[in-house]
Amino acid sequence: MADNAGTKRVPSYCYNCVAGPDFMKVKVENGVATEIEPNFDAEQVHPARGRVCVKAYGLVQKTYNPNRVRTPMKRTNPKKGRHEDPGFVPISWDEALDLVADKLAAARAKGLIDESGLPRLAVSLGHGGTPSNYMGTFPAFLAAWGSVDYSFGSGQGVKCVHSEHLYGEFWHRAFTVAADTPHCRYNIAVGANVDVTGGPCAVIRHADARVRGYKRVQVEPHLSTTGACSAEWVPIRPKTDPAFLFALIHVLIREHGLTKLDVPFLRDRTASPYLVGPDGLYLRDPVSGKPLVWDEATAHAVPHDTPGAVPAVAGSFRVTEAVAVDADKERRVYRDVAGATAYEMLARHIEKYTPEWAEGVCDVKASTIRRIANEYLEAASIGATITIDGQVLPLRPVAVTLGKSVNNGWGAYECCWARTVLAALVGALENPGGLLGTTVRLNKTRDNRHLSVAPGEDGFMVQYFNPTSKEEWQTTPATRNLHQTLVPIVGNNGAWSQALGPTQLAWMFQGERPDDWSLPMPTLPDVWLVYRSNPSISFWDTRHLADIAAKFPFMACFAYTIDETNYMADVLLPEATDLESEQMIRVGGTKYMEQFWDYKGVALRQKAVEPQGEARDFTWIATQLAKRCGLLDKYVSAINKGVAGVAPLKGDGYDFSLAGEPSPERIWDAVCRVATLTLSEGREEHGIDWYREHGFYTVPISRLEWYLTPTLVRQGLRYELPYQERLLRAGRELGRRMHERNMNWWDKQLAEYQALPEWHDVPARWIRNLEKSGAKAADFPFWLLTTKSMQYHAGGNAAIAMMGEIAQNVRGHTGVIINAETAANLGIADGDRIEVRSHIGATYGRATLAQGVRPDTLVIIGQFDHWATPYAKDLGMPSLNTIAPMSLDLTDATGSGADIVCVAVRRVEAVAA
Amino acid sequence: MKRYAMVIDLRRCVGCQTCTAACKSANATPPGVQWRRVLDLESGEFPDVRRSFVPVACMHCANPPCEEVCPTTATKKRADGLVTIDYDICIGCANCIMACPYDARSIVHEPRYAYGSQPIASEAARADDQRIGVATKCTFCKDRIDLAERTGQVPGRDHEVTPACVNSCISGAMHFGDVLDPESNVARLLADNESFRMHEELGTAPSVHYLLDQR
């Protein structure tokens, strides 16, 4: 609508999901936010040309939603539960902050750690770390506090791409993995729904690639939006993806052979030449302990880093003398021993995984698998190069990308391994056009993954596994999800490692524990703080989870509306939301998903309109809490160290250190100045007023920052592929530790620690799980899956009316997607109300008939089935989360699970209560 | 002489509904009224299935059947191709709705709000009684096109005078411009690619073109 005199446009950003941040402007008319618009000032620096995705357009309604919690509230009904009215009553900020601070101070007085060795304060934050883009200086409060348990997950592990995070970061510093879409020509997307979850940057890049003529093959049981936009859809049987990927490797190695692959890359940048002994461990130089390779120049086994050596990639060789180092540093000495190269081991391993074998597992024709492998190899254009900023690099424009439920839960290790090996075989790993990591979270530093690369053991990058040695293994878990105890690979990099532990264990073990449990009893935290997180909807077995949440002794929630989790809260604190508060964040460089830019910089989210009701800026809340808990100095000190984001406030040639009780304005002004100074290398300094007008500041970066391989080349390092000796050893050690304490409950998971992963019948794990509970598999003949929605994904916006309206234009947003033929056989018509039942419960919705879904598969979009959130609770939408069980059997070795459950479906006239 | 047209590249569209939302946002349409939206269309039978996304709205036809049937002359076709509705004249008979083969028009008889019977602040700020009881539809963001006439800016190139949907499109599918100008982005896209217009057989001569493939 036309502008009038009282109209202004306020630059800001949207970072609701991990695919951000993206730029936007808020149109404000006479003090009221009325529209969201792109920020075309950022058109040149932002890969998405200053555009935000559909979710951001809901922020106006989010601001003025009358169902918001507008004042601090306290609970008056001491009983907690789904059927107990909390009796929230408005209170003043003073009273609310005192209530929370008193509980915090009382907990602190008893000591940060309780009798079980667990933090007394637990904090749950929502999607993928994005809450930190909205919670101002609250991270500084948490840093000032000390030990915090972040392990009560709201979905991480089971809803994220968990194994990809862990193994991706391990193999190539790739907490998130993406195709180098701007250069890619062939993308095998196994469930990767990037046109929904990749944000505007990914959407425009893939659209450009389509018009350019790239080919994307979408392998998934349901024709997703991304599948729709792909050149080909391969409707694979759910959870059989490892078999498909193994068969691709088979075709490359066994049908094409090494000569067709990228031999220099395999030889110099991977552990392919490392010799493996009869016990499955590397043969090592007896003196240096370094893995041996077979030098073709001298026909001798030599340490891998021997100058001038030409390592053989394939073959088996006799080694006169070598040692192997097993778990707990046990050494075995070998003489005249046969050593096969790791590549050779892979070639033997993969021999049985033919396309014909895979056809029986995946329900995908062998000829299709073979054709795709051949197309992949051809598109890899091995030998081609590209010049980037004067540097000649290999151009390998092929990538295998994985989606949620493929890269988490059982089978995910195999998939992550296989796709990374597929990249390595053609030299596409971290080279232009190929498979890239875009950020690190389990290693430091977050803003530059190249800085996390340093020499470690055996010629690989340094890794920081949680120790599994007898001396160092953590027998008193420091978190309730036991991340350091159970998951070596997740490391111990603060909140990130915690949050990526087996988060469902934190919930499960509050109820029942295995019979042979011999660790300290898990306790509930004295205080639980929750922000931008609704685990009672976004986790599994959600009705049960809400019951557990009701047991927490004290819970304070930063609350937008009443929801299914904060329904159990003691205190609700209304924070100023997206358009009402101020915060500066980093943008650009390389971030999650496909957020790798040609620029890096900072952007300011600013108060476009006054907060509704009594909602307060998060930075103010954090400061007040710090003050009332007696932590002000530590809190300000944390801000000075840069914990609130961007950079330390004191550095070379500048000092904007804060003291006392700084106002939010003063804090962000200092951050703004530091940001500009550090980015411009001292040339410019802009305060908060400049940023309020301009919104962001960026400087160019080289595209070379997108690729890790040049950094490995510089440091003479190799990717730890294809053979997984380190993981094998870690698993053996962990097994010993568990068994030494007479615990066998993690044995299934320990079996995942394999040097070369074997196919195990992944879908059968779900069938066995339901049979174990006494149900009959035949009664639950369908697979239920979820798929994400750009309209809702990570938006915390189920209560936004406009989003509900427009999302319904996209198939599946009105209920359950079911194959039309299957539906006809069951007497179900489009729009019929149906019950989807698993062995733990039922969920209800309307049938959406489609041809683009396997006949044995049902799909429910997103995470709904609300019962407390105003507006959302009237949507009548079903949810997989209600009926997916939490179970150790369904937890893999990394601690993750997958969104899949066996179900029955039938038409119902009316919903049972 | 100008003739504005929209070119939508279906190879690019991902059906995200960002244009739908941007339109609702820019034009303050009430709940349930979508001047534009993106269709989710499937063809074939399992396993040979195709699915694609097709943004639709008023096609601003050169032979608009809505204009022909309108008994009040509220609906008019402008020289620059825009089909407009004069809210002061329209009687809300809905004949134009029946005439439009694109399901592009709607009438709301009572004010509607996102949350219950009262408007939220953003709705109250832009409440417009003129639009109650009359036909409404996509205007190609007429105010912006008119602004271009005054400022000399070029719709489709200068964002300030480009329709909100086109500005918002994250896949680069939507383009806008003067199709009579051979140098315009829309003219060039049409020259270089295979395109079609929706229900062209009905003789409406729509101003919205869809790209399917390169020539």
Place this chain on the structure above:
Amino acid sequence: MTTPARSVERIAPRRQGNWDWRAAGNFIAGGAGGGLLANATVLAVWLGLDERLPLAAGLVMIGIGLTCVWFEIGRPWRALNVFRHFGSSWMTREAYVALFAMCVGVVAIVYGTLPAVTATGLLGLMFIYAQGRILAANKGIPAWRHPNCLSLVLATGLAEGAGLLALLAWGASWWRYPAALLLLFCLWRLWAWRRYFAALRSDGAPSGTIKAFGDMATMFIWAGNAVPAALVFAAVLMAVPLLVALAGILALAGGWWMKYTLVCRAAFTQGFALPKQPVRGKGQAGPAVKPGWQWSTWLTR
């Protein structure tokens, strides 16, 4: 558009929701009224019968129809704007015809002059024709824009008018004349209907349209046309005027039900179609798609 509840209706033809019984009421009452004017005029000119009551009734029917519409439109106090677009709008023309019919009809009733009576009858006929053209101009509703729809609307208007006249003739000596007209127009309507429905099915139409018409077809053919025709025969053969009145009621009810179906129940929108699915990267274009039309069955099953 206004968003429908079922997802399939967002892409496939859906039943139009803007013209309800009030709009249908105009086609039902106004059409029958126009038909009555035409039929009555024929008999008045042909036989010199007293045309005042049927003409008055016809005008009242047209008035009722227009009142129905007045209750339907969004801005009733601006209703006179309907006269602004004579150049191309058949709704405007319908309004003018109604206005003239009212004026001339009153003259005809009051003075009974032959030119006025004849003009009223012609205006009645033009009123039905205008209604047919209103529907035909609506390209958004395939069932209406079909070229065979116009003759069906004309035929049914005249059959309904004849039916009404047959009712009015009950007890009069000239009951056989409206009976003849009724027979004639019922047979024409039957022919027009079969021609229309067959063409819809062969030319293609939204499956909802076909289904809605299919649901009423048998009843309409028999109870609305064949039985009235048979009753007319029987009445004439057996000299039982009551049977003609009964036939009139049936013909009227049949026509009205058919028009209600046409305007409301079978009035499905065009929906959307692609000549082929777009090329996505290095793939092939996909097949054409036109959901919700009669050859695409699974979506509307």
